[in-house]
Amino acid sequence: MKLYDYALSPSCYKVRLMAALIGMTLDIRPVDFHPGCEHRGPELMALNPAGSIPILEDGDLVLTESSAMLVYLAAKAAAQWLGNDTAGRAARVQQWLSFSHRLTASLGAARLHEMLLRPGNIAALREQGIAALRELEAGLVEQHIRGQRFLASDRPTIADVACFPYVALAPDGGVSLDPYPAIRLWSRAVRSLEGFIEMPGIHRLHELTPAPVLEVGEA
Amino acid sequence: MTRNTMIDGWYPVGLASQLDAHGRVTALMGEPIAVRRGEDGNAKVTGGNGRDLPACIRYGHVWSSLGDPQKPLFAIPEADQPGRRLVDxxxxxxxxxxxxxxxxFLDIxxxxxxxxxxxxxxxxxxxxxxKVEIREDEDEVWATQVKFYQPQAAKSAEGGITTEYMYRVPAPTCSVLYKTCPPRPAEWDVITLFVQPLAEDLCDVWPWMALFDDETPMTxxxxxxxxxxxxxRSILENQIPRLLPLDPGMEIPTRADLTSVAYRRWLKRHGYTYGAQLVAQ
Structure with a gap:
C-alpha cells in the first residue's frame, strides 16, 4: 500500500498514525510539497485532480481523502477502530470525520499561513479554528460525563485519529490550546496509545517512556 | 537610540530557484522589500521607498541588505566543491x-x-x-571537536554513530554546521541556517545544505x-523572554552552552542587538 506523503502534513500524518496504531506497514513515497510544489505537478495531478496530498494507492484503489483512508486501513486490519458497533456510535464517528474537515480548513490553513507563508486571512482562520476547538472541547466534556475518554467511544476510533493532528498542531498557527483542559487530556490519551508515533510539532510523552538507564562505561 | 549595526549585513530574502519577474514582497528588519528577477537576469531588490538595495545570489538564495555592506557575503569554500548535492x-x-x-541551531x-x-x-x-573561540582574523565564532551520539545523524547514516561537528557563525543571523559525512569520512557535510530577520521577534528561516550523498532522493x-x-519551531516559539538576553543574569549557562555564551559575547561586542535584550532596556 503506497502513501504519497509529506513529513509536515497533518493529513498525511493521520494515515501514518493510523497505520502505526494498528501495526500496518505503508510504502512511503515522499512528495516535495514545500518548496517544490510537486503535488501540483503533472504526475500527482493525474492521480488526484484536486492537487492535494495524501494519496493512498492499493492496487486499483486510489484514495484522495484522508478520512476514507482511515476507514480503509481500519476495515482491512482492525475493524474495532471503525467504532460502528451501534447506530449511535457509527453516527458519532461520521459526525467527527466530517467535523475534521473544519479543523483542516481553519487550524490547518492558519498553520500553513504562519509556517510556510501560504496565503489566507489569518484572523478569520484563527477565529474559525477557535470555534471548532470550543465545539470539540464541549464534545469531549460530554464524553467524560458519559464516562468515555475518546470522541465516539471509550476506546479510540478513526474519529480520534482524524481530529487529533490539526488540533495538536493548533499552536503552530498561533492558536493556543491552554483554554481547553478536556482537549489536553484527550491529546494525552491519544499520545499514550500503544504504537503512537509523533510528527514534527507533536512531541511524544517522554514521561511515559521508561526512565533511562545508563550502563557503566556508556556515554 | 544607537544605530542598528546589523543594518549593513547581508540577509537571505528568498530562494534563487523561485526568483521570477513577478517577484515577492517580504520584509527585512521591519522594512517591506520586494524581491524579483530583473530584466538583466540578476536579482533585483527594492526597499520600502522604492530605492534599489544591494543584491547577490549565493548558496541557493538571494541576499540583500538595507544598508551599505562593507564586506562581501561570507565564504563557504566547501559549497563550491564538485560532487556535492545542493539542497534548497x-x-x-x-x-x-x-x-x-x-x-x-548552535545547541546540541x-x-x-x-x-x-x-x-x-x-x-x-x-x-x-x-572547544569554542572567537576567531579574531575572520571575526567569526567557531566551536570545534563537538561530539555527540546520534541514532540517525543523517539520511545517509545507517544506525547510531558518534557524530563530530564544527559550528561556525560568520554573520549574526547565519550559522554553518560542518558534520561527519558518513559516505565520505574525509569530508564534512555542510548544513546551514540562514535567517531572514523580519522583525525583532519574527523571522523566516532558510536552511540549506551541501552534502556528499549520491544515494538519497532529493525529497x-x-x-x-x-x-x-x-x-x-514549537520550542523556539515558546522561549521566554522572546528576545535573546545578551547580559548575564537572565539565564544561567552551563558548560554545554559555551558556544551560546561566545555567540552572545560576539553579538554584544559588535552591537548586533536586533532581536536581543539588554539589561539597560
Missing amino acids: VGVVRVRCSPLRAVEN AHFPFVHTDILGAEPHTEVQNY DLIHFQQTIFVQD
Missing part, C-alpha cells in the same frame, strides 16, 4: 527572535529531547567537552531537514 530546504517562518533561531544538548531517535536519544544526553533530504527544523 525552503522557508519556515518562526515567531521568535532571529538571534534565538541561530542560538538554538537538546538533541535527545527534541529530536528524539534522530539526532539524539536518552540516555546518551551527555555533551562532551568541546528525502528536504524532508529530513524540514522535520528537524520544525521540531525546533
Whole structure:
C-alpha cells in the first residue's frame, strides 16, 4: 500500500498514525510539497485532480481523502477502530470525520499561513479554528460525563485519529490550546496509545517512556 | 537610540530557484522589500521607498541588505566543491527572535529531547567537552571537536554513530554546521541556517545544505531537514523572554552552552542587538 506523503502534513500524518496504531506497514513515497510544489505537478495531478496530498494507492484503489483512508486501513486490519458497533456510535464517528474537515480548513490553513507563508486571512482562520476547538472541547466534556475518554467511544476510533493532528498542531498557527483542559487530556490519551508515533510539532510523552538507564562505561 | 549595526549585513530574502519577474514582497528588519528577477537576469531588490538595495545570489538564495555592506557575503569554500548535492530546504517562518533561531541551531544538548531517535536519544544526553573561540582574523565564532551520539545523524547514516561537528557563525543571523559525512569520512557535510530577520521577534528561516550523498532522493533530504527544523519551531516559539538576553543574569549557562555564551559575547561586542535584550532596556 503506497502513501504519497509529506513529513509536515497533518493529513498525511493521520494515515501514518493510523497505520502505526494498528501495526500496518505503508510504502512511503515522499512528495516535495514545500518548496517544490510537486503535488501540483503533472504526475500527482493525474492521480488526484484536486492537487492535494495524501494519496493512498492499493492496487486499483486510489484514495484522495484522508478520512476514507482511515476507514480503509481500519476495515482491512482492525475493524474495532471503525467504532460502528451501534447506530449511535457509527453516527458519532461520521459526525467527527466530517467535523475534521473544519479543523483542516481553519487550524490547518492558519498553520500553513504562519509556517510556510501560504496565503489566507489569518484572523478569520484563527477565529474559525477557535470555534471548532470550543465545539470539540464541549464534545469531549460530554464524553467524560458519559464516562468515555475518546470522541465516539471509550476506546479510540478513526474519529480520534482524524481530529487529533490539526488540533495538536493548533499552536503552530498561533492558536493556543491552554483554554481547553478536556482537549489536553484527550491529546494525552491519544499520545499514550500503544504504537503512537509523533510528527514534527507533536512531541511524544517522554514521561511515559521508561526512565533511562545508563550502563557503566556508556556515554 | 544607537544605530542598528546589523543594518549593513547581508540577509537571505528568498530562494534563487523561485526568483521570477513577478517577484515577492517580504520584509527585512521591519522594512517591506520586494524581491524579483530583473530584466538583466540578476536579482533585483527594492526597499520600502522604492530605492534599489544591494543584491547577490549565493548558496541557493538571494541576499540583500538595507544598508551599505562593507564586506562581501561570507565564504563557504566547501559549497563550491564538485560532487556535492545542493539542497534548497525552503522557508519556515518562526515567531521568535532571529538571534534565538541561530542560538538554538548552535545547541546540541537538546538533541535527545527534541529530536528524539534522530539526532539524539536518552540516555546518551551527555555533551562532551568541546572547544569554542572567537576567531579574531575572520571575526567569526567557531566551536570545534563537538561530539555527540546520534541514532540517525543523517539520511545517509545507517544506525547510531558518534557524530563530530564544527559550528561556525560568520554573520549574526547565519550559522554553518560542518558534520561527519558518513559516505565520505574525509569530508564534512555542510548544513546551514540562514535567517531572514523580519522583525525583532519574527523571522523566516532558510536552511540549506551541501552534502556528499549520491544515494538519497532529493525529497528525502528536504524532508529530513524540514522535520528537524520544525521540531525546533514549537520550542523556539515558546522561549521566554522572546528576545535573546545578551547580559548575564537572565539565564544561567552551563558548560554545554559555551558556544551560546561566545555567540552572545560576539553579538554584544559588535552591537548586533536586533532581536536581543539588554539589561539597560
